[in-house]
């Protein structure tokens with residue numbers, strides 16, 4: 270059984286007053302630790318009948334206090350978010366023995382923000398976004414590969430525009446919890462909740 274002993278105790282005065290700034294610090298620390306995907310977060314959504322589903326997406330920075338991520342607006346998570354904008358996300362950084370949990374409402378990002386991000390992506394990723402209908406059933410990999418060839422030929426020599434069906438979302442947190450492992454499973458948990466007077470921090474039992 271792994272013992273979490275890497276970190277000193279975590280107290281409210283060790284964290285920044287703004288939990289989003291604190292999240293960025295922990296992501297930077299995870300990156301510095303050599304993790305492959307320090308921005309990977311598990312995003313949970315729920316259907317209109319409250320059946321949950323979860324998958325990993327990459328956190329792509331903050332926009333007006335929201336955690337952003339990018340995806341196909343026609344996939345399963347998009348359908349669930351359209352029916353129910355409540356979502357939760359977790360980061361887990363094994364090497365740092367730290368977890369962050371986020372809960373809040375999700376909305377689509379402005380098109381200009383998505384367009385700027387799309388333009389920054391590698392061409393192969395741009396072509397993939399035009400080619401794939403995320404979460405749809407496909408009969409075989411060959412079908413996708415030949416569709417990708419056709420899309421690649423179509424855009425030969427041109428800039429690739431942001432597809433109508435693709436873009437970003439922002440998760441506006443109402444709750445953010447910082448968890449740090451301690452020995453004997455006696456971990457530290459500090460939870461920020463958004464109130465009228467700003468963020469309120471509580472310590473939670475492990």
Ligand SMILES: Cc1cc2nc3c(=O)[nH]c(=O)nc-3n(C[C@H](O)[C@H](O)[C@H](O)COP(=O)(O)O)c2cc1C
Nearest residue numbers: 306309324325326327339340341344345346347404
């Ligand atoms: C490390 C990692 C990063 C991923 N990043 C993204 C991402 O940023 N956006 C995305 O749409 N899917 C991403 N995926 C794929 C998703 O986990 C998922 O397969 C996909 O979004 C379809 O989910 P859905 O059918 O629930 O909509 C990533 C997967 C992994 C393992």
